[in-house]
Amino acid sequence: xxxxxxxxxxxxxxxxxxxxxxxxxxxxxxxxxxxxxxxxxxxxxxxxxxxxxxxxxxxxxxxxxxxxxxxxxxxxxxxxxxxxxxxxxxxxxxxxxxxxxxxxxxxxxxxxxxxxxxxxxxxxxxxxxxxxxxxxxxxxxxxxxxxxxxxxxxxxxxxxxxxxxxxxxxxxxxxxxxxxxxxxxxxxxxxxxxxxxxxxxxxxxxxxxxxxxxxxxxxxxxxxxxxxxxxxxxxxxxxxxxxxxxxxxxxxxxxxxxxxxxxxxxxxxxxxxxxxxxxxxxxxxxxxxxxxxxxxxxxxxxxxxxxxxxxxxxxxxxxxxxxxxxxxxxxxxxxxxxxxxxxxxxxxxxxxxxxxxxxxxxxxxxxxxxxxxxxxxxxxxxxxxxxxxxxxxxxxxxxxxxxxxxxxxxxxxxxxxxxxxxxxxxxxxxxxxxxxxxxxxxxxxxxxxxxxxxxxxxxxxxxxxxxxxxxxxxxxxxxxxxxxxxxxxxxxxxxxxxxxxxxxxxxxxxxxxxxxxxxxxxxxxxxxxxxxxxxxxxxxxxxxxxxxxxxxxxxxxxxxxxxxxxxxxxxxxxxxxxxxxxxxxxxxxxxxxxxxxxxxxxxxxxxxxxxxxxxxxxxxxxxxxxxxxxxxxxxxxxxxxxxxxxxxxxxxxxxxxxxxxxxxxxx
Amino acid sequence: xxxxxxxxxxxxxxxxxxxxxxxxxxxxxxxxxxxxxxxxxxxxxxxxxxxxxxxxxxxxxxxxxxxxxxxxxxxxxxxxxxxxxxxxxxxxxxxxxxxxxxxxxxxxxxxxxxxxxxxxxxxxxxxxxxxxxxxxxxxxxxxxxxxxxxxxxxxxxxxxxxxxxxxxxxxxxxxxxxxxxxxxxx
Numbered sequence: 001x002x003x004x005x006x007x008x009x010x011x012x013x014x015x016x017x018x019x020x021x022x023x024x025x026x027x028x029x030x031x032x033x034x035x036x037x038x039x040x041x042x043x044x045x046x047x048x049x050x051x052x053x054x055x056x057x058x059x060x061x062x063x064x065x066x067x068x069x070x071x072x073x074x075x076x077x078x079x080x081x082x083x084x085x086x087x088x089x090x091x092x093x094x095x096x097x098x099x100x101x102x103x104x105x106x107x108x109x110x111x112x113x114x115x116x117x118x119x120x121x122x123x124x125x126x127x128x129x130x131x132x133x134x135x136x137x138x139x140x141x142x143x144x145x146x147x148x149x150x151x152x153x154x155x156x157x158x159x160x161x162x163x164x165x166x167x168x169x170x171x172x173x174x175x176x177x178x179x180x181x182x183x184x185x186x187x188x189x190x191x192x193x194x195x196x197x198x199x200x201x202x203x204x205x206x207x208x209x210x211x212x213x214x215x216x217x218x219x220x221x222x223x224x225x226x227x228x229x230x231x232x233x234x235x236x237x238x239x240x241x242x243x244x245x246x247x248x249x250x251x252x253x254x255x256x257x258x259x260x261x262x263x264x265x266x267x268x269x270x271x272x273x274x275x276x277x278x279x280x281x282x283x284x285x286x287x288x289x290x291x292x293x294x295x296x297x298x299x300x301x302x303x304x305x306x307x308x309x310x311x312x313x314x315x316x317x318x319x320x321x322x323x324x325x326x327x328x329x330x331x332x333x334x335x336x337x338x339x340x341x342x343x344x345x346x347x348x349x350x351x352x353x354x355x356x357x358x359x360x361x362x363x364x365x366x367x368x369x370x371x372x373x374x375x376x377x378x379x380x381x382x383x384x385x386x387x388x389x390x391x392x393x394x395x396x397x398x399x400x401x402x403x404x405x406x407x408x409x410x411x412x413x414x415x416x417x418x419x420x421x422x423x424x425x426x427x428x429x430x431x432x433x434x435x436x437x438x439x440x441x442x443x444x445x446x447x448x449x450x451x452x453x454x455x456x457x458x459x460x461x462x463x464x465x466x467x468x469x470x471x472x473x474x475x476x477x478x479x480x481x482x483x484x485x486x487x488x489x490x491x492x493x494x495x496x497x498x499x500x501x502x503x504x505x506x507x508x509x510x511x512x513x514x515x516x517x518x519x520x521x522x523x524x525x526x527x528x529x530x531x532x533x534x535x536x537x538x539x540x541x542x543x544x545x546x547x548x549x550x551x552x553x554x555x556x557x558x559x560x561x562x563x564x565x566x567x568x569x570x571x572x573x574x575x576x577x578x579x580x581x582x583x584x585x586x587x588x589x590x591x592x593x594x595x596x597x598x599x600x601x602x603x604x605x606x607x608x609x610x611x612x613x614x615x616x617x618x619x620x621x622x623x624x625x626x627x628x629x630x631x632x633x634x635x636x637x638x639x640x641x642x643x644x645x646x647x648x649x650x651x652x653x654x655x656x657x658x659x660x661x662x663x664x665x666x667x
Numbered sequence: 668x669x670x671x672x673x674x675x676x677x678x679x680x681x682x683x684x685x686x687x688x689x690x691x692x693x694x695x696x697x698x699x700x701x702x703x704x705x706x707x708x709x710x711x712x713x714x715x716x717x718x719x720x721x722x723x724x725x726x727x728x729x730x731x732x733x734x735x736x737x738x739x740x741x742x743x744x745x746x747x748x749x750x751x752x753x754x755x756x757x758x759x760x761x762x763x764x765x766x767x768x769x770x771x772x773x774x775x776x777x778x779x780x781x782x783x784x785x786x787x788x789x790x791x792x793x794x795x796x797x798x799x800x801x802x803x804x805x806x807x808x809x810x811x812x813x814x815x816x817x818x819x820x821x822x823x824x825x826x827x828x829x830x831x832x833x834x835x836x837x838x839x840x841x842x843x844x845x846x847x848x849x850x851x852x853x
Contacts, residue, residue, distance in 0.1 A: 009811035033686075
């Protein structure tokens with residue numbers, strides 16, 4: 001190779017990659033990597049894959065139970081960023097899957113044949129490409145035979161569908177569903193109910209009260225689905241139907257159901273029967289459960305200072321972006337009277353946010369969003385500033401704490417570790433504590449972190465992987481999570497004399513077999529202090545013209561049996577175990593005319609709002625029952641039932657309904 | 668020709684193998700390590716920072732999705748290179764569509780997007796390189812932009828060394844012709 005006039009090409013400088021762009025790209029890579037892992041595991045129908053998502057959900061659920069995290073317990077503070085990490089992962093996976101679906105649409109058609117790096121099959125790919133997906137599925141090795149239990153049943157249930165796969169996309173889509181939705185019925189119940197779910201995946205069917213008078217489900221819920229939906233709508237896309245789980249949307253919102261008076265009866269159940277807004281011929285049976293609330297006297301006010309390392313080394317996706325998500329979640333957990341301040345340090349330390357009440361949450365979140373990585377680290381100036389702010393808004397007898405988030409490059413500069421430790425120790429005596437949260441790997445000065453956290457009466461938690469997060473969560477945080485009852489199950493028996501048909505709205509992934517209700521070995525969800533759970537049935541009265549199912553010609557009238565309880569709609573049973581007990585206890589509530597309100601407006605504000613959320617969720621899922629009911633109707637109900645809404649959750653819901661209406665109108 | 672692997676290649680191979688096996692940390696290290704190469708290549712092929720960043724991000728996403736299918740049959744960089752070129756190609760088609768749309772909005776958009784070439788003769792020459800047919804552009808980018816020899820470029824492009832030499836030769840011929848036209852004009 002000789003030199004020539006083209007050598008000037010060699011001299012042209014390429015610009016250096018931009019750090020932020022690189023961080024974004026790396027985050028995308030990791031999200032795609034994780035998403036691919038999920039889809040690679042899932043088509044095999046292996047229980048292991050399902051459990052993974054289940055575990056994620058369990059974290060999320062435990063973390064989202066707002067009142068469970070007692071603020072004074074510093075372990076709780078550690079647990080929250082962990083939840084942030086989990087949430088971040090869940091959302092990134094979800095987004096990556098959708099981005100991929102979009103990419104497929106884009107690269108379709110004319111250039112099919114061009115060279116492309118081979119790609120692992122993913123769930124969206126199956127949905128896009130119909131019969132091709134069927135081939136992929138057919139090519140998957142069958143699940144390894146196992147001698148007993150769920151795997152065999154699962155295998156058998158998927159067989160008929162597999163035979164039909166030549167038929168094309170619709171079935172392939174159904175098959176793909178379990179990979180796309182992180183929600184699974186408890187394993188022992190993969191029997192009749194679960195096959196039901198595979199065949200008519202998702203939305204619960206209308207059932208005849210005569211033939212199937214009993215409906216059973218686990219109380220276990222999380223709220224992740226609402227975040228998915230919100231994120232999707234805010235990005236201008238109607239959410240994937242399978243990502244919408246109605247019960248999670250309903251339970252996202254705090255409701256003020258009447259609670260029990262003492263811990264002896266851990267819940268109170270409030271049942272309301274009201275007219276259905278979307279169908280004049282049916283009614284809604286609204287079951288609201290509220291757990292005993294451990295008195296908030298133990299929950300003093302908090303004064304938190306986030307001391308955030310924004311040095312250049314914080315670029316990577318598992319550092320600053322993860323940290324922001326974590327703190328955002330933490331802010332969500334705080335009370336309106338608590339204060340938050342933010343100090344960043346990088347090159348020069350600066351106050352990003354003066355002490356601000358959590359009531360002004362938007363301001364706090366905006367300040368968090370503005371944080372950008374860049375520059376060197378000057379830890380000492382930052383910590384001085386943080387202590388100054390903590391002192392400024394000091395709460396006597398409350399929680400005064402600095403949360404130092406760093407990847408460990410804390411002490412570039414003059415001060416040695418000893419001097420820093422002395423500073424922290426000295427301030428601790430003044431009542432301001434310090435916890436250290438380590439992010440990322442490779443750069444972490446663990447010894448120094450431990451040292452300053454211990455001297456500051458705090459914990460040092462090191463958050464780099466999910467496994468480590470779990471460890472921290474289990475070891476540090478379980479003490480502060482306050483479970484008041486475990487394995488909570490709900491069973492509703494309908495009186496066929498009053499109710500012809502019923503349909504449970506949501507809870508598809510939480511269905512239990514009827515006999516599991518009394519089987520204490522069957523696991524179900526736990527309920528924490530102050531936790532509320534809401535379930536809504538749409539019921540068709542016996543004399544209503546809206547009945548979908550004809551009477552059986554040879555069905556026998558059983559009126560004689562139920563005549564004595566003629567005024568009962570249904571009988572609601574709750575089964576739970578007190579913490580540490582093996583045998584369950586039972587709470588029973590009959591639903592009579594006394595529970596009924598003649599007009600929808602007569603129901604409580606919270607009940608009406610939850611109905612609006614239920615309608616919205618079903619609308620997004622494309623449920624037939626609400627097909628003729630418009631978004632404007634949902635908005636009307638929700639707007640009228642907004643109530644005090646101290647954190648703006650309900651206002652946000654309204655804006656989401658508007659967005660969905662606009663997006664659907666544009667389709 | 669099978670030259671003994673350099674230390675870097677050995678390390679790449681090991682990382683890629685672990686990542687293909689599902690090792691998250693290995694994958695992160697692999698992407699971190701090659702982001703610069705991906706970005707430079709994308710920048711050379713497009714001449715725009717924003718496009719290059721988009722392409723690099725897209726490449727990262729594709730890597731995440733498909734790393735598990737990497738079987739070590741070819742060097743990791745060869746495999747990666749194919750992904751970058753494809754992503755740049757997709758981006759080019761998108762840009763062409765957008766340019767067509769933009770013409771409806773007037774020339775302003777196009778002027779703004781006219782590039783960061785500036786007055787630098789090397790940049791002007793690179794702009795001309797980007798107008799070359801795809802294979803010639805790739806060959807020049809690897810040989811001049813990445814400073815590779817023809818054999819190395821051939822390995823990445825999946826063709827023989829002679830073919831690379833021919834692409835480079837053709838490219839120079841064209842570039843000289845373009846340059847001559849430019850001089851006549853100015």
